[in-house]
Amino acid sequence: TMRGYSRYGTAVGFMVLLNALLIFATQATEGVLTDHLLVQLHEDAQNEAHQVATQHGLQSARKLPFGDGLFHFYPQETSKRRSKRSTRIKQSLQKDRRVKKVFEQEGFSRQKRGYRNINDIEVNMSDPLFTKQWYLINTGQADGTPGLDLNVAEAWALGYTGKGVTIAIMDDGIDYLHPDLASNYNADASYDFSSNDPFPFPRYTDDWFNSSHGTRCAGEVSAAANNNICGVGVAYNSKVAGIRMLDQPFMTDIIEASSISHMPQDIDIYSASWGPTDDGKTVDGPRELTLQAMADGVNKGRGGKGSIYVWASGDGGSYDDCNCDGYASSMWTISINSAINDGRTALYDESCSSTLASTFSNGRKRNPEAGVATTDLYGNCTLRHSGTSAAAPEAAGVFALALEANPNLTWRDMQHLSVLTSKRNQLHDEVHQWRRNGVGLEFNHLFGYGVLDAGGMVKMANEWKTVPERFHCVAGSIQEAHKFQSGNKLVLAITTEACQGKDNFVRYLEHVQAVVTVNATRRGDLNINMTSPMGTKSILLSRRPRDDDSKVGFDKWPFMTTHTWGEDPRGTWVLEVGFRGDQPQRGVLKEWTLMLHGTQSAPYIDQIVRDYQSKLAMSKKEELEEELDEAVERSLKSLMSKNN
Template sequence: MPLSASPRTRLTVRWLLSWLAIALIALGSPSSADLFSNSFLVRFKRDLEPSEAHLVAERHGFVNMGPVLRSKSEYHFVNRALPPARSKRSITHTRKLKSDPLIHTAIQQPGFIRVKRGYKPLKVENLVKNIQPHQDPSDPYFPYQWYLKNTGQNGGKAKLDLNVEAAWAQGITGKNITTAIMDDGVDYMHPDLKYNYNAEASFDFSSNDPFPYPRYTDDWFNSHGTRCAGEVAAARDNGICGVGVAYDSKIAGIRMLDQPYMTDLIEANSMGHEPNLIDIYSASWGPTDDGKTVDGPRNATMRAIVKGVNEGRNGLGNIYVWASGDGGEDDDCNCDGYAASMWTVSINSAINDGQNAHYDESCSSTLASTFSNGAKDPNTGVATTDLYGKCTTTHSGTSAAAPEAAGVFALALEANNKLTWRDIQHLTVLTSKRNSLFDAKGRFHWTMNGVGLEFNHLFGFGVLDAGAMVALAKQWKTVPPRYHCEAGSVSELRQIPSKDSVMLSITTNACKGDSTEVRYLEHVQAVITLNSTRRGDVELFLTSPMGTRSMILSRRQNDDDSRDGFSKWPFMTTHTWGEYPQGTWTLEVKFNSETPQSGFFKEWSLMLHGTKDPPYTELPVLDPHSKLAIVKKAHEVRSKM
């Protein structure tokens, strides 16, 4: 069994999932304004084969859509006589199901909004040895793919790109790796995609059939998934459109986004679909980016993601890549429970001169960045495949950034097919580059954490470097087992003053001496409960024992909530990656408001996630100035203490 899936880790994951699911259900619970779908989660009193479940469904006027996460006791039923969305629960249909002697519970699924993330402006390190001379792809749109090779075209900054040619020159092009595009469908008949399409790993959860072809609309609204697919795996040198980051890899289509309202069951089955055939799941969508929504995955979806990272890829763990969000400076991606999850890799974007795009959200959970628009001309976006055999140069937003990252990860997995989901995150931290990335408004600067890793609140640890990631992946040794330490909690009702800060602290030994001891950090979560007269004016800062200050919540000017606040919401930071967690952690709670506000802080729990043993000890250092060398040296000093 792989280290990342040890029984102790699995037990801790189940415990962690239980309280996280409770928190998310509490925030996403139905209210008078919510809608209810015609889908039902049906739990049986015993395991049933699909044929038996089909008979039960038929007996009560339902259609059995199949098992939930391959369970034999939980099934997804739909009643076609009910409208897809209604304002009230159907008590009659729920009671009818519950009356069946085989059924334990039946839960009508709430409908909620999930939106595509795409901006619409108008409507090596020295690890790489023996690089061979590389000829540019001959595809007609390759000169427009500045994010693959930036020569300064369209006002860009030369060499500000993903450095994919350094990966291709090592003979790595994504062979035998499959990325699932969870979206509005994929035009799998597109001549630039059809030979790299993995039909066996594809499915349409909107229509419940194996053919995830996009639904036609006059405005080509459902082109989103096809554009994302081309970024990953468009074929090379075939005279059509451009080329994918991992042009010899496979893409699967999972159509699940094209419907008025999402349900937990559709999300869960999408994220748990064929986990041993799919390596990477790419998601360029999420809760509404309106600067006032606080939302995340529901119970079944969380179960699917946790199951994927623990059991997918035959135990190595699936990689979930998430677009960080397009809400701009008015939003904070730590309020998006998908992008802020430690199980996902959250990706932000930059434009071709190094600035952040104006729609980029910032948050401490972002791990790294790729690219979206051109600077001089907003219509110079990402060149990729489009519907009906067409090509486009206008794909953009963090929607465009996430598939680029998925392509880079596909290259890394071909270079080393033993990488775990955590190895991918470590490689991302160690090989991403500051390059020329900068905050156009000068708010967020590059900062060094306690072990010498440079990060930025907008860009995470920098822009992905495919050449460096592939080179390091080839010599990588799997990181030690991961543990989850509940480091302490503060349950103390404190008033948040209008013009001052509330300072709270937790001093921890990071579970020293226990089976869950953490000495080298990966993710850190501050699980917080508070409310205020205006939620959007609250700011939160977490400072580590090594002095790294993370803004875990920024002001959101559109958030007028005065009722719900945050209830056990897990704010996450990656900025303390590699640091030593023992000591005093400080949480600062304050208002950023021109008008007086008031509120109450209720509870804070500190969760530390990382390893007991130092990572990277078996890796040779080829570049003494690399991130690997800096962190490894710091850890060597620490291990002697």
């Protein structure tokens, strides 16, 4: 059941609590009883609780904040089970005129969440690297933080392993002869756009990395289980297709578009661990054909449910910003950042407001087993895969588990599930703190909505109802030139009704784009923030110290944020543009157009109300009717919140 969904309210009163205590006390006689007692005193004796306890051989009594006249009578020392002495104490208390009732307390087990012994988890794999795949089940291997993983064990235990789902690795090819990949290789959905043939085998080079990248990514997703070879894929019964498209002297729009649109009715998920150069000074994205191919993919792929594009956010570190990468910042892709095995951000991680969620890369310490364990070229295995390159395929594997649980999920459903089920877990960063947006969703500028939770996602996917139709609204535009300089921040505002009263009204946000044209004497010193009417501040552009551009700037560049997900966009949006850096700079902003994307009806709230009204009708308890609004509010908070 949904936590926070209260079937009983204050109207039920003390009798329900007392009856429940009686029931639990009765059941407790069958378990391990302790020498702690729940005692109800008569009203005129409640001030004598400590005296009553000590007179009967106990240390003291503590008044309980719930119920009427309830006290915890506790002993000097706690033993594992009740002694004969405590039986005598109970009997004597029952004879005391000041005591109304005595309830024995059952002892039961509770376990600290976090640390898990791999031998205690019922996942038995014969694969030699499985115990080193900390990102699957983290028990503290390689100096990592126990419990910090993708929670795949829960999804596997529910029977989801990626059956019937095909993931395409768009990269430098796949060693499809590898014994850990061969059984899951989908040859019919594979193609080599570098050599124009159906055999995307990597080209041998002296640079091993240049030809092993795709094979390593493929193993993370679909490496077979229990075959005594390497490790296990996140979705180890899924099919993997190879699309070789990176291995030529240059990229073309035709090759990119052809790869992204290859067999969209057979391929469910496309995983891309590449993008424009992560040098901290490049601003680039998909060209015309590729944009059209991606649009066709989300609208027509998978029988109209939409192709799912998973993108690595980038490896430019603090010198770069993934909102300058038009692939990672696209609304049509799910941009994935990485965390290392102790919950911190990797030194190469880029931050941006378009990142939706995170998975894992390597450890920061020089532990030889802290990398991502996966398949390698020519039948080999490796423990040294890393980077956001490693993060995107892990996400693709989690999405494959969700698609097996519910094949009807649309590309937008998958994004909503990522937002709702990703967890803060133990992810942390010294600079970017966790915050909540206007509807209570917890997000981080580096990690998005947190680390993907495979168990949580498949459970929610099982009962998921497709989100309402998506609408697009141009909320407003400022076209006049506005000059600004170091020390003087430019602040602009757009007040909008979000197309209310029109067919394209947007009431509940998904993605928000700020299309900006701006030039500066030094583009890398630009800093752009945008604040929503509900007070959520998105960092659209951070300083990029290596970007010396003074001519091109940003020309109608669509900066995107996912941080206002679920918010009401009506009201005033504020854009702040300024400089950060040691040298004085000047700039001019020529355009800011605000684009809103989302739904008119509530994706989750309507269902909560219907469920509650159904329970209300079945219960026939008139006293619960007045609690409807309160219960809906509690349910929303429960749904929208994240466990730390």
